[in-house]
Amino acid sequence: MASSKGVALITGAARGIGRAIALRLADDGFDVAINDLSDSAEELKEVADELETKGRRVHTFFGDVSQEQDVIDMIKSVVDALGSLNVMVANAGICIMEKVLDTTVEAFDRIHAVNVRGTMLCYKHAGRQMVAQGRGGRIIGASSLAGKRGYNIVFAYAASKFAIRGLTHSAADELGQYGITVNAYCPGATETRLFQIDDAIRQHLISATPLGRTGVPTDVAKLVSFLASEDSAFITGQSISVDGGNLFD
Template sequence: MLTDEFQNQVAIVTGAGQGIGYEICRQLAHKGASVILNDVDATLTARATEMINQDAGGRCYGMAGNAADLSFIQEMVDTAVREFGQLTIAIANAGITLFGDFLSYTPEALHKVTETNIGGSFFLAQAASRQFIKQQGGGSILFMSSVTGYQAHKNLAAYAMTKAALQMLAKNLVIELSPYKITVNALAPGATLTERTAQDGDYEQTWSRLTPLGRPAYPADIAQAALFLVSDKARQITGQSLIIDGGWSSISPSPF
């Protein structure tokens, strides 16, 4: 159902060709926002953009590219301003997971994970903030952390480190960005049933058993929280990280 809750809002969402990022874009567009939808996969970008525009009347602009590349990050910001007049929301959803035993983890893998998860998020926030300040109207930044940034998880030392870093980044940027009326928060999803995790045939059953509320999250569960944190309803919330895991982190049973 189309609404106008985000009328005149313009968002960039990275890593949004499917899963959580796609659902965030879809909900934003349905609620009146104009959206720059990014994914590194050009096919996913085109398909996702077309699907949203069919339902939301052309409010989505697809941009395939590497969300950790500084020149491409600036291109997304410039495109948002050129196509829609301004930028008001930046959601750094792009990230990669490279499982690996700590004792054999390679420098190449560590660099790739940190470049995308930390670097891409940091520099999207930086580029977006510069645009927000230029516009003099404030703005909202949202980082996509993870429950693994709170609780240890086997073979995810590097990934967990990057996700914990995003929580601290959200808190630290309060000092520098609050004078410009820019809010900065983070979401920390737990197990979520997406196209990627569904490739594991046991995923839903396993996490339904391990999650106190009886099922893994769906992308809509995460997207609804994301939209709240970048909405006018959350203008007094900044520097916070919200866990969405059906209670898993309270008891933390391992899937291994």
């Protein structure tokens, strides 16, 4: 087995952007820990099997990032199994497409529990682990184009992704003294299971994108690869768009 660049943990890794990030970081030379909910067990196993074919050490942990004990247990499990935590990718998130007049308190709270609280808990406990290790690290969160410009069809989702930018900037300010960078990626319209919109909206988004297409998960994974690398050592507190130059950005 080739020497490792370190250990990367990716939440929400069973499919879509999380899966693409896990595979890319394995290609980059990281040993990889992957997380998702237990109802995604079959898909997560497929990702684990693919990672192992790349010759990397792999660890799987099922848990809900919105629950603090699950996040504490996840970090401990990764460190026990793989020896350290060097890159934390807080990718897990959900989207409920509702306008402001239709958004229920239940939907609003659910989105914020996963997207905002889940990201906060990953930042907090990964940050504590990296500080204790004393070797710096990379923390990377999942914001969105909707975290830079609100859309009426994703009222609560947009609010949660704006919040992740705030968490990212604040954590970067605190953790920089320990050599830990904190950044976020902000995908535009990207072809994943979450991206369920009608053709009229799809075409509207594409028409506002100079590159003339929607994104794919590997577009985001390439940015995360850079943010996890030594080449990004002097970049922190940034929320970087991966959106084809979307004119709404």
